[in-house]
Structures are given as C-alpha cells and as structure tokens.
Amino acid sequence: xxxxxxxxxxxxxxxxxxxxxxxxxxxxxxxxxxxxxxxxxxxxxxxxxxxxxxxxxxxxxxxxxxxxxxxxxxxxxxxxxxxxxxxxxxxxxxxxxxxxxxxxxxxxxxxxxxxxxxxxxxxxxxxxxxxxxxxxxxxxxxxxxxxxxxxxxxxxxxxxxxxxxxxxxxxxxxxxxxxxxxxxxxxxxxxxxxxxxxxxxxxxxxxxxxxxxxxxxxxxxxxxxxxxxxxxxxxxxxxxxxxxxxxxxxxxxxxxxxxxxxxxxxxxxxxxxxxxxxxxxxxxxxxxxxxxxxxxxxxxxxxxxxxxxxxxxxxxxxxxxxxxxxxxxxxxxxxxxxxxxxxxxxxxxxxxxxxxxx
Ligand code: SF4
Ligand code: SF4
Numbered sequence: 001x002x003x004x005x006x007x008x009x010x011x012x013x014x015x016x017x018x019x020x021x022x023x024x025x026x027x028x029x030x031x032x033x034x035x036x037x038x039x040x041x042x043x044x045x046x047x048x049x050x051x052x053x054x055x056x057x058x059x060x061x062x063x064x065x066x067x068x069x070x071x072x073x074x075x076x077x078x079x080x081x082x083x084x085x086x087x088x089x090x091x092x093x094x095x096x097x098x099x100x101x102x103x104x105x106x107x108x109x110x111x112x113x114x115x116x117x118x119x120x121x122x123x124x125x126x127x128x129x130x131x132x133x134x135x136x137x138x139x140x141x142x143x144x145x146x147x148x149x150x151x152x153x154x155x156x157x158x159x160x161x162x163x164x165x166x167x168x169x170x171x172x173x174x175x176x177x178x179x180x181x182x183x184x185x186x187x188x189x190x191x192x193x194x195x196x197x198x199x200x201x202x203x204x205x206x207x208x209x210x211x212x213x214x215x216x217x218x219x220x221x222x223x224x225x226x227x228x229x230x231x232x233x234x235x236x237x238x239x240x241x242x243x244x245x246x247x248x249x250x251x252x253x254x255x256x257x258x259x260x261x262x263x264x265x266x267x268x269x270x271x272x273x274x275x276x277x278x279x280x281x282x283x284x285x286x287x288x289x290x291x292x293x294x295x296x297x298x299x300x301x302x303x304x305x306x307x308x309x310x311x312x313x314x315x316x317x318x319x320x321x322x323x324x325x326x327x328x329x330x331x332x333x334x335x336x337x338x339x340x341x342x343x344x345x346x347x348x349x350x351x352x353x354x355x356x357x358x
Pocket of ligand 1 (some may be wrong): 195211
C-alpha cells in the first residue's frame with residue numbers, strides 16, 4: 001500500500017502535522033520490565049495508564065490492528081514577543097504549556113487525519129491516542145522513525161529537536177513500516193548533568209516524581225528542595241531540553257496564538273486572581289489544567305526565589321488566612337526565606353558601604 005502511505009503523508013503535511021511515521025502493531029513487550037519496575041518503585045508520575053498489558057500490546061486496544069501511525073506536532077520554545085515591562089516580577093510557564101492545550105490541538109489534527117484517511121479507503125478502523133493514552137508515545141514514535149529516545153527520555157528528531165507533541169493512530173491498515181533513525185546521544189550526557197533534581201537515570205528512564213515538571217503539577221505541599229529549584233517557573237521545567245545540542249537553533253512556528261502576558265504572568269496580580277478571573281484569563285491555556293490553587297502556590301514560591309520584598313504585605317495577608325492551608329504554609333515559608341535573605345545580605349551591604357568588599 002505504498003500509494004496509500006504517500007497519500008497519508010501528503011494529507012499530514014496539508015493539515016500541519018510536522019512529522020509522520022509508520023510502524024507495525026507488534027507488541028512492545030520489551031517495555032514490560034521497565035514499566036513494572038517503575039510502577040512498583042513509585043517512580044512514575046501516576047498520570048500514566050495503569051494497565052501495563054494494554055500499554056505494550058496495541059491489539060488489546062484495537063483487535064484488528066496492523067499499523068500504528070505516529071505523528072508529531074512541533075511547538076515553539078521562544079515567545080513571539082516578550083511581555084511588557086512591569087513593576088511586578090514575573091513567573092514563567094514552560095513552552096509546552098503556552099497557548100491552547102496541545103491535547104486539543106493534537107486530537108483535532110488526528111481526528112482530521114482519520115477522517116481524511118477514511119475518505120481514501122473503505123473499512124478503516126482506528127483508535128487515536130494523545131499523551132494519556134495507553135501506549136507509550138515515545139516507544140511508538142521511536143519505532144516509527146520520528147526520532148530517537150534521548151537520555152532525557154524525550155523523543156528527539158533532527159528537524160524539531162525534542163520540542164514535539166506526540167500522538168498515534170492505531171489502525172487496521174497494512175502499510176509498510178518505517179525504520180528507526182540512525183542518530184542518537186552518543187557520548188553526550190548534558191541533560192543528566194544539568195537536571196537540577198537528578199531525576200534522569202542516564203538510560204532514557206527517569207524518576208518522574210523528582211522531575212520539576214511533576215512537582216509543579218502536584219497538589220498539596222511540596223518539599224523545600226523542589227520549591228527552591230523551580231526558581232522562576234510556575235509550571236513545567238525545560239532544562240533538559242534547553243541544554244540538549246539537538247535543540248540548538250530550533251524554534252518551530254506556533255500552532256496557536258501565544259499571549260506573552262499569560263505565558264510570563266505578573267506574580268502578585270496572578271496570586272490575587274479569583275476562581276472566576278483565573279478561568280476567564282488563563283482557562284484556555286494548557287498550563288491551567290491543574291487549576292488556580294496549585295499555580296498560585298507555585299507563584300508564592302517564585303516570589304521568594306526571586307527575592308521580591310515588595311510582596312511581603314501580600315504574603316503576610318496569605319499567611320494570616322487559614323482558609324487555604326497550603327497557600328498559608330507556602331506564604332509563611334516565603335516570608336521566612338525573604339527574611340533569611342535580608343539578614344544574610346545585611347553585613348555584606350554594610351561592608352560594601354564601608355569599602356571592605358570591592
Ligand atoms: Fe530534570 Fe527538569 Fe528535565 Fe525534569 S524537566 S528531568 S527536572 S531537567
Ligand atoms: Fe542526549 Fe545529550 Fe540531548 Fe541528553 S542532552 S538527550 S544526552 S543529546
């Protein structure tokens with residue numbers, strides 16, 4: 001079915017799919033051991049599909065499965081423009097959470113692709129999956145030739161680096177599979193070295209619970225180590241992508257409009273948003289899915305990390321309010337950190353004034 005394959009590739013291009021690849025619906029049994037170990041050790045994020053058999057066998061998801069079509073949609077990692085200068089300090093959402101939720105963008109493209117394929121051939125069966133689907137996206141994308149899996153655990157292509165959203169269509173079509181790519185990490189270990197929380201194991205696996213991306217999405221209290229290491233980030237973490245040589249010079253076109261004011265919000269006004277205001281302003285962006293409480297808690301940590309003393313009155317107000325115990329504790333922590341920083345800086349300042357430290 002070479003012809004059909006070429007027609008599908010042409011449609012994918014037409015509808016803005018950045019890269020497409022094809023692989024068989026053979027199982028991914030080799031993943032069973034790693035997935036089971038991660039589940040038992042509790043080093044997965046908990047957001048994954050729970051049934052491991054379904055994670056490794058496409059035929060349990062579509063009985064007559066023959067080919068999996070893997071798709072990648074590239075996203076930008078630089079804002080089209082920076083936000084306005086402001087009297088307030090700003091926090092950052094990481095690039096994968098800018099603009100409309102990528103699950104919606106990918107789901108839309110996959111449904112359009114499926115609809116267009118069904119116009120090409122009778123008896124087209126399929127099952128579409130994005131991110132939280134059963135199959136392991138990275139394993140499918142690797143086998144379908146989208147890219148290799150780096151030590152960061154991310155799929156990396158030469159064209160788009162690791163800045164890609166992945167999805168797949170399990171189909172009953174019989175299409176010639178593609179081969180995995182022939183490039184990889186080599187001796188590079190930059191992502192492992194620069195990961196601030198030592199979350200990466202160096203063999204493409206990770207302790208997802210130590211990843212700042214997980215920590216900034218987790219509800220409730222978070223450990224001090226992670227509060228500090230998030231620095232100015234409200235949601236996500238990109239360090240392992242920023243340091244990757246394959247991402248150097250890469251910046252793809254956005255598939256959705258990106259508002260810099262929402263991507264880098266002013267922290268103090270952000271913390272004061274009511275539920276209604278939050279939904280109206282931030283409801284559409286991908287990073288809002290965890291809700292206002294988690295993001296405002298992170299914003300409190302960021303105020304302390306950025307040493308924003310102008311926030312002390314606001315933090316005192318939150319620390320005095322027992323209605324939200326998590327925010328109250330976060331604000332008290334931030335106040336203590338800001339005070340510690342002042343004490344720590346005082347003699348240094350004095351010495352500078354006296355000319356003892358040049
Ligand atoms: Fe480490 Fe950040 Fe990458 Fe997570 S996203 S593995 S914390 S560098
Ligand atoms: Fe591989 Fe280096 Fe990129 Fe990590 S930073 S994924 S080791 S190429």
